[in-house]
Amino acid sequence: MIGVLGAGAFGTALAVCFAKAGHSVVLWGRDVATMARAHDIRRLPRLPDVMLPASIMPTADVGDLTRCDVLILAVPMQQLNTLLSSLPLHPRCAVAACKGVDLSTLRGPTEVVAGALPDSIPAIISGPSFAADIARGLPTALSLGCADDAAGQHLQSALSTPTLRLYRTTDVVGVELGGALKNVIAIACGAAIGAGLGESARAALMTRGMAEMLRLAPALGARPETLMGLSGLGDLALTCASTQSRNFALGLAIGGNTPRPTATTEGAATAEAALRLAARHGVEMPITEVVAALVGGQASVEDAVRHLLDRDLTEE
Numbered sequence: 410m411i412g413v414l415g416a417g418a419f420g421t422a423l424a425v426c427f428a429k430a431g432h433s434v435v436l437w438g439r440d441v442a443t444m445a446r447a448h449d450i451r452r453l454p455r456l457p458d459v460m461l462p463a464s465i466m467p468t469a470d471v472g473d474l475t476r477c478d479v480l481i482l483a484v485p486m487q488q489l490n491t492l493l494s495s496l497p498l499h500p501r502c503a504v505a506a507c508k509g510v511d512l513s514t515l516r517g518p519t520e521v522v523a524g525a526l527p528d529s530i531p532a533i534i535s536g537p538s539f540a541a542d543i544a545r546g547l548p549t550a551l552s553l554g555c556a557d558d559a560a561g562q563h564l565q566s567a568l569s570t571p572t573l574r575l576y577r578t579t580d581v582v583g584v585e586l587g588g589a590l591k592n593v594i595a596i597a598c599g600a601a602i603g604a605g606l607g608e609s610a611r612a613a614l615m616t617r618g619m620a621e622m623l624r625l626a627p628a629l630g631a632r633p634e635t636l637m638g639l640s641g642l643g644d645l646a647l648t649c650a651s652t653q654s655r656n657f658a659l660g661l662a663i664g665g666n667t668p669r670p671t672a673t674t675e676g677a678a679t680a681e682a683a684l685r686l687a688a689r690h691g692v693e694m695p696i697t698e699v700v701a702a703l704v705g706g707q708a709s710v711e712d713a714v715r716h717l718l719d720r721d722l723t724e725e
């Protein structure tokens with residue numbers, strides 16, 4: 410039985426995908442009234458167009474998860490540690506589905522999981538996938554990172570479905586950072602498009618953003634080829650080019666000077682965390698710097714453009 414913690418858009422989508430593939434799924438959300446209502450109306454507010462199959466059990470009682478040997482953790486990254494430290498659970502495997510870096514510790518999702526659930530095998534899934542696409546059963550491919558390759562093989566076959574194809578790697582850090590850092594670049598691309606800077610500027614930001622990802626992630630132990638896979642390049646391509654992305658939408662609002670959306674946007678905190686990691690490892694990340702300044706309101710788009718274009722000319 411699979412347990413999903415977090416009944417937001419992604420947790421709900423994954424639960425629906427697993428249920429359609431024949432699994433029994435316990436879907437846990439923190440709000441008692443919302444989960445009780447989901448029991449009756451078979452819908453959840455963050456993915457309102459999607460019906461919950463009968464094999465999903467929506468619940469707000471953590472005790473219902475004790476029978477699950479695999480837990481999927483689908484809450485925003487900055488909430489993961491708080492959530493896990495209050496959980497009396499010991500699943501065999503705990504698979505994070507969050508994209509980010511914990512700001513207070515600069516740890517990635519699996520390190521947070523390992524700290525809070527020391528008896529569980531930590532893993533991460535990440536890659537190009539909008540929740541709505543997964544829930545509708547559209548074809549999707551994701552990276553599954555697990556340092557324990559035997560457990561990774563088990564998870565790969567347990568969690569792949571006829572529409573969700575998982576590719577396995579032991580490069581957990583690469584999978585985590587690919588998914589986290591692409592959100593920062595998506596904000597930059599959104600800001601460029603929102604400010605009317607054009608498609609060429611977007612392509613430049615995506616490419617030079619990828620260069621930043623390829624500098625920071627290997628400094629932290631990732632393999633460059635992981636960053637060139639689903640959880641790096643693949644997700645960068647999706648998120649930087651679609652208004653469905655909440656990170657891109659935040660950038661659009663910043664660039665277009667319109668009200669900022671309130672939805673979950675992992676890239677804002679990740680920009681800050683990435684800069685701290687970059688400083689620690691002596692890595693240059695100029696696009697990430699301007700994104701942090703734009704999000705924090707310390708720079709305008711004009712300042713950001715000037716900052717990026719005035720840098721010393723260099724080799725590619």
Ligand SMILES: NC(=O)C1=CN([C@@H]2O[C@H](COP(=O)(O)OP(=O)(O)OC[C@H]3O[C@@H](n4cnc5c(N)ncnc54)[C@H](OP(=O)(O)O)[C@@H]3O)[C@@H](O)[C@H]2O)C=CC1
Nearest residue numbers: 416417418419420439455483484485488507508539540673
């Ligand atoms: N949406 C997508 O297309 C994709 C999302 N992801 C990743 O999945 C993660 C979750 O995002 P997503 O589901 O989209 O976000 P949503 O904003 O849709 O949902 C977040 C959910 O987390 C719950 N939550 C927040 N804090 C806590 C907490 N402390 N304890 C328990 N539950 C909590 C919220 O509960 P409440 O409703 O009560 O506030 C909400 O149900 C992110 O890291 C995101 O990057 C990855 C791939 C695709």
Ligand SMILES: O=C(CO)COP(=O)(O)O
Nearest residue numbers: 536537538539654655656
């Ligand atoms: O990570 C995602 C797609 O892979 C979802 O992107 P947003 O969080 O920007 O909506």
